[in-house]
Structures are given as C-alpha cells and as structure tokens.
Amino acid sequence: MGALVFFSDFDDFGTWKQALQSHLPTLRVLHWKEVDDPKSIDFALVWKPPEGFFREMTQIKLIVNLGAGVDTLVSRTDLPEGVPITRISDPQMARMMAGFVLFATLRHAREIPFFEQAQRSGQWAYRHPRNLEDIRVAVLGLGELGSRAANELQRQGLTVLGWSRNLRKIEGIQCYAGIETLDTVLSQADIVVVMLALTPKTRGLLNRERLLRLPQGAAFINVARGALVDQAALTELLDSGHIGSATLDAFEHEPLPKDDPLWRMPNVLITPHLASVAIPASAARQIAENLVRVANGETLASQIDPALGY
Numbered sequence: 001m002g003a004l005v006f007f008s009d010f011d012d013f014g015t016w017k018q019a020l021q022s023h024l025p026t027l028r029v030l031h032w033k034e035v036d037d038p039k040s041i042d043f044a045l046v047w048k049p050p051e052g053f054f055r056e057m058t059q060i061k062l063i064v065n066l067g068a069g070v071d072t073l074v075s076r077t078d079l080p081e082g083v084p085i086t087r088i089s090d091p092q093m094a095r096m097m098a099g100f101v102l103f104a105t106l107r108h109a110r111e112i113p114f115f116e117q118a119q120r121s122g123q124w125a126y127r128h129p130r131n132l133e134d135i136r137v138a139v140l141g142l143g144e145l146g147s148r149a150a151n152e153l154q155r156q157g158l159t160v161l162g163w164s165r166n167l168r169k170i171e172g173i174q175c176y177a178g179i180e181t182l183d184t185v186l187s188q189a190d191i192v193v194v195m196l197a198l199t200p201k202t203r204g205l206l207n208r209e210r211l212l213r214l215p216q217g218a219a220f221i222n223v224a225r226g227a228l229v230d231q232a233a234l235t236e237l238l239d240s241g242h243i244g245s246a247t248l249d250a251f252e253h254e255p256l257p258k259d260d261p262l263w264r265m266p267n268v269l270i271t272p273h274l275a276s277v278a279i280p281a282s283a284a285r286q287i288a289e290n291l292v293r294v295a296n297g298e299t300l301a302s303q304i305d306p307a308l309g310y
C-alpha cells in the first residue's frame with residue numbers, strides 16, 4: 001500500500017496509526033521522526049508541519065490535512081506541484097462543531113452572560129426569556145460544518161440566516177450569497193456565528209465597518225479563524241458595548257497573548273481553539289478510502305481547490 005508520514009503537535013500518533021491500519025493493514029504509518037528517506041513517502045497526514053516539510057518528498061501522491069480548515073496548508077511555499085490535497089470531512093467532527101455552536105448561541109440567546117455577572121454580585125436579576133423565533137442568528141459560511149450548525153440552530157426554533165459564496169438552498173434557512181449581501185445579513189443579526197473558510201478573499205472580511213453593521217448589543221461567535229476578523233476593532237466594539245458579548249474560539253495569534261485585553265473582558269468567553277476536532281475512529285475510514293482512490297487514479301472525496309483556498 002505504501003508509506004504515510006504523520007505530523008501533528010495536537011493529535012496522538014499511536015491512535016491515528018491504529019485507526020488507519022484497521023482499514024489498511026499493509027499501510028506503513030510513520031511518525032515524521034521515523035522517516036529516513038523522504039523520497040519513500042507516498043502519503044502525508046499533517047496538521048501544521050514546519051516549513052520545508054514536503055521539500056524532499058518527491059514521490060508523494062496525496063496530502064491529507066488533519067482538520068477541516070486548510071488555510072495554513074495552502075499558503076505554504078514547499079507544496080509539491082500538482083499533488084492533490086484533501087481535508088478531513090467527518091460527520092462526527094460536524095456534530096461536535098454543531099454542538100459547540102448550539103451551546104454558544106443558546107448561551108447568548110438565553111442571556112447567560114448577564115446571569116453569570118448578576119450571580120457574581122449576588123443579584124436575583126430576573127429577565128423574561130425572549131421567544132427563540134424572535135432571535136435572528138446569522139451563520140457566515142454554510143460549508144460542511146456551517147450548514148450542519150445552521151440546521152441545528154433552526155431545529156431549536158431560532159430564526160436562521162445563512163451566508164456563503166455560492167447561493168445555498170437549505171430548508172428553513174434564509175440563504176444569502178456574495179459580498180454585496182453581507183451588510184444586509186449583518187444588519188439583521190442578533191447573533192452572528194463565523195464559520196467561513198479563511199482564504200485571501202475572506203481574510204479581514206469582518207473589519208470595523210462591517211462589525212458596525214451589526215445591531216447594537218449583538219453577540220459575536222467565532223469558531224472559524226481569527227484572521228477573518230479585525231480583532232482590535234472587535235475588542236474596541238466589545239468595550240463600547242456595540243457588540244454586547246462574544247464567544248471566541250479562534251484568534252489572530254494563538255495562543256492568545258497573555259496581555260491581550262480580551263482575556264479580562266467580562267462579556268467575552270474564550271476557549272482555546274477546540275470547538276471541534278478530528279476523531280480518528282470515524283475519520284480514518286474516509287482517509288483510507290482516499291488513499292486507495294489515489295493509488296487507483298480515481299476521483300477523491302473532500303479534495304480542496306488550492307486556487308480558491310478551501
């Protein structure tokens with residue numbers, strides 16, 4: 001079957017090796033430190049390998065990104081030309097993300113940050129719950145993870161708007177597409193959930209001007225990438241109250257620097273980029289199928305388009 005090299009500082013090599021070999025027993029799965037001859041490598045399963053990693057892998061046939069977002073991979077300069085890149089596309093990963101988005105959205109919809117603050121000062125601060133249908137949630141990005149999350153939110157009774165590059169048709173969701181409709185979507189959002197791919201077109205998309213389109217007091221959730229948002233403007237607008245509260249799982253610089261003002265803002269919940277992760281037991285099958293397909297010259301699943309960046 002050939003040899004696959006593994007690189008990740010976040011994922012367990014032994015678990016992935018076992019999961020892959022349960023589908024492909026003859027696949028040699030090597031930790032990157034075990035590779036003597038890079039020319040003998042046929043496949044790579046990687047999350048943020050160091051610059052130059054692929055340079056001598058002249059026989060490589062497929063690069064699998066160990067995650068959904070491929071932004072750090074496609075922007076590299078050492079990628080072997082013409083070698084296909086696939087991403088992980090795993091229903092369990094989509095479910096984990098949808099769960100996180102549901103939690104974060106309902107937390108804002110049910111005004112939990114307000115009650116947390118009231119509790120800290122010992123106040124019985126009754127606020128009558130709003131009807132969920134009266135709360136509009138804009139999901140920016142309706143890809144594999146975004147569309148699943150949007151569906152879950154809609155199932156809870158929230159009014160869901162979706163925004164993407166190409167117009168999507170999703171039952172029960174008001175879909176919009178293209179940059180010219182973004183302000184319309186933002187201006188209606190009580191809660192905005194960022195689930196876009198980071199590409200040259202979307203980098204810095206949520207700048208100060210666009211964030212100002214959000215209604216006063218709107219909640220902001222980012223589970224995608226920090227660089228989609230002008231973090232300084234977001235911080236300023238959270239401070240002024242224009243943006244009422246935020247749940248942030250992704251940042252311009254990770255880990256978020258210790259002196260970043262976001263850490264100390266009472267209206268901000270920070271999580272260290274873990275809204276969803278790839279799960280070996282469920283994702284290994286799809287990776288194994290793609291290795292077989294590439295070996296047979298067949299069409300791959302979840303192949304990304306380097307020109308588009310996702």
Ligand code: NDP
Nearest residue numbers: 068069141142143144145146164165166197223224275276
């Ligand atoms: P997909 O690649 O499946 O979808 C990306 C979405 O972004 C699509 O809806 C796409 O539009 C949209 N998009 C891309 N470019 C533009 C543009 N110029 N204008 C408008 N919309 C655009 O990604 P996933 O849904 O699988 O994942 C989304 C992101 O979540 C990932 O890219 C990654 O950064 C992040 N992520 C974060 C994790 C975490 O733990 N925090 C874990 C996993 C992923 P269209 O539908 O028209 O193609």
